[in-house]
Amino acid sequence: MAESHEPLVFIVSGPSGSGKSTLVKKLLELPGTMLSISVTTRPPRQGESDNRWYHFVSQDVFQRMVQNGEFLEYACVFGKHSYGTPRKWLDEARTQKKDLVLEIDVQGARQVRQKVPESIAIFIVPPSREELETRLRARGLDGEDEIRRRLEQARLEMEQYVDYDYVVINENLESAGHAVQAIAHGARCRTMQNRDRVRKILESFGG
Ligand code: 5GP
Numbered sequence: 001m002a003e004s005h006e007p008l009v010f011i012v013s014g015p016s017g018s019g020k021s022t023l024v025k026k027l028l029e030l031p032g033t034m035l036s037i038s039v040t041t042r043p044p045r046q047g048e049s050d051n052r053w054y055h056f057v058s059q060d061v062f063q064r065m066v067q068n069g070e071f072l073e074y075a076c077v078f079g080k081h082s083y084g085t086p087r088k089w090l091d092e093a094r095t096q097k098k099d100l101v102l103e104i105d106v107q108g109a110r111q112v113r114q115k116v117p118e119s120i121a122i123f124i125v126p127p128s129r130e131e132l133e134t135r136l137r138a139r140g141l142d143g144e145d146e147i148r149r150r151l152e153q154a155r156l157e158m159e160q161y162v163d164y165d166y167v168v169i170n171e172n173l174e175s176a177g178h179a180v181q182a183i184a185h186g187a188r189c190r191t192m193q194n195r196d197r198v199r200k201i202l203e204s205f206g207g
Helices: 020-028 059-067 088-096 106-115 129-139 144-158 173-188 191-204
Strands: 009-013 033-035 038-040 054-056 071-077 081-086 099-103 120-125 166-169
Touching: 009 020, 009 106, 009 173, 020 033, 020 099, 020 173, 033 088, 038 059, 059 071, 059 081, 071 106, 081 088, 081 106, 088 099, 120 173, 129 144, 166 173, 173 191
Parallel strands: 009 099, 009 120, 033 099, 038 054, 120 166
Antiparallel strands: 038 081, 071 081
């Protein structure tokens, strides 16, 4: 009988500027992981290409996808644009025998936790407000109003950290990267995850 693969679902959340995207890349460096490409109504920023991190769609298309039940979760983030995780990535991960990495906000994380209770939720925290502000400015992606909004949003989001399984304080990218990879390695060693394989090994002992 072919071994089934029930994908692990890693949720990564944290305020923008916390380094979450870089840490998601660290997870994606691990063999056997794949990214859930979100659908969003936010327009692409300069240099962002479609279907790499996001699939950019109109509000109409997004609504149609909601009505068709295509999303595992979706939310309006910063009260501005809609973002959603298509269910198809779970099937894709199952087919490709990979684990799935979701970079989503706290509202989306809550929904995924309800639907996939065994998912592993990681919250990324910046070392301080000052450091977050410095990073947001250094990115040069957002105007002053947007930076203010993201800082305020960061405080609200960070209050949700207790609902996550793991918190990684991103003071230093190297050690934070090791931490997220260690979480993934640990999750892959869980008994639940390895039952089929261990059963086979036991069978090889006979008896
Ligand atoms: P940005 O516009 O800066 O790329 O992302 C803004 C926020 O939306 C981030 O907190 C990001 O994690 C979140 N986000 C990205 N994709 C999704 C998604 O598919 N669902 C939800 N709920 N949030 C998402």
